Amino acid sequence: MLISLYNNGIHSLAQGLSCFHDYENGEKNPYLMKEVVIKIHHGLEALFKDILFQANPVFLFEDEAKISKVIQCYQKYHESNNHHLFDDEKTKTINVIEALTRIQALFGDAISRKEYGQLINSFKEINKYRNQLQHFAIDTDPELIVKNLGNVIPAAISLLKSLYGAHLQNGNYLPHIAIKGMEHFYNAEANIIESLQSVFPDAEEAINHLQHKYSTLLREAIKNFKSISVADLFQRIEIVDSGKSGAPPYMPRIMLSGWVNQELDAYRNSHESSRQFYDTGISATYNAILDIGEFTLTPSIEKETHSFSTNILLNSDILVLDQTEFFKLKELSEHLPFIRKPKVELSISMKIKGLCQKDARHFYVTEVIEIEGFAEMVFSSAIYGDDEKSPTISGKQILKLDNKNTSLTYHAFVTSTGEISDRRTISITIDASSELNFK
Secondary structure, eight states, X not given: OOOOHHHHHHXXXXXXXXXXXXXXXXXXXXXXXXXXXXXXXXXXXXXXXXXXXXXXXXXXXXXXXXXXXXXXXXXXXXXXXXXXXXXXXXXXXXXXXXXXHHHHHHSTTSSOHHHHXXXXXXXXXXXXXXXXXXXSOOOOOHHHHHHHHHXXXXXXXXXXXXXXXXXXXXXXXXXXXXXXXXGGGOOXXXXXXXXXXXXXXXXXXXXXXXXXXXXXXXXXXHHHXXXXXEEEEEEEEEEEXXXXXXXXXXOOEEEEXXXXXXXXXXXXXXXXXXXXXXXXXXXXXEEEEEEEOOOEEEEOSSTTEEEEEEEEEEEEEEEESOHHHHBOOGGGTTTGGXXXXXXXXXXXXXXXXXXXXXXXXXXXXXXXXXXXXXXXXXXXXXXXXXXXXXXXXXXXXXXXXXXXXXXXEEEEEEOTTSOEEEEEEEEEEEEEEEEEEEO
């Protein structure tokens, strides 16, 4: 019996769609939904792995695999001790989330970065349901499963359509020639829909139904974001900046915890960083500019102590890749998976007065006496490709800042001409709460 990875995936996915069709058009049998989750999960996992296998079989090995293990698998194949490199029970391959992450790195332009993020995010939920069903038990609302399927299936089919064709033949990967005797595993120009219909004739109808159901649920989610307020939302904002010390990019590190959560580091999370394509812990990327105004010093009686005043401005735009990890909004949690292309704009404006010390080499803020200003966080989502000035969803939180909820430390080197340089270390911590209001 010979079943290729591609045909195995197509059969399971088509069977899952068939079970979903029966579930939707008959009595809501929970065991049908069980089959839907398990078969669709297996089908998509097999097809995503098939994409990597056809690009180059080594892409299916775990990160820890040694070259000697890869060579051993090829030796066993040539000695007829395995049939497709990976049927040795000791050979471990990557899971479906890792497969998707590698596909994103290899074929990044097949769909947008945000679509990859949403697909991976929704697949994590399907993975959770599958694990519960296979290893223990499950107690959940079937509509929640359908919501995630409605996001996963159309997006996955769109990705697979794109990959089986031009992207698979022109991808950014190591060249690979099929080993003699293994040609039957290669099907780079497969037609996904036709293959599914050969197993389940109404496969395309089931996919379209899921897309329609997802669109309906999306409209419902948008409605729930309109004109609501979430009271007393806590947010911590920590900003650490070293000016132009070290290597670029020169951006402040921003740590967010509260209803928005993420550690944003210039080397890891900048919009231009390549790490977002393979680091699964990244749920957002950002750009940020921190502007520290001129320090106005007023000498005091003590020789090296001065009163000072200055202004601090921060502007940051944050693109969210995984909204369920980034946002902690209990009141809206069931609707967050439907939000497309969310972003957060963080702006801070502060006037600061205090005491400082300055000598020929160093400048220190020794005491903050007064802080006046605000931090503004705007959460938006242009779901329908709207003008960015009029997004489908828009919510704003304004935090009033003072020296009770905001602290600051500052040190900088002094130049030979007596000026405060941008070789500095500044740390700002904000702990505040206020309403989040949606339009």
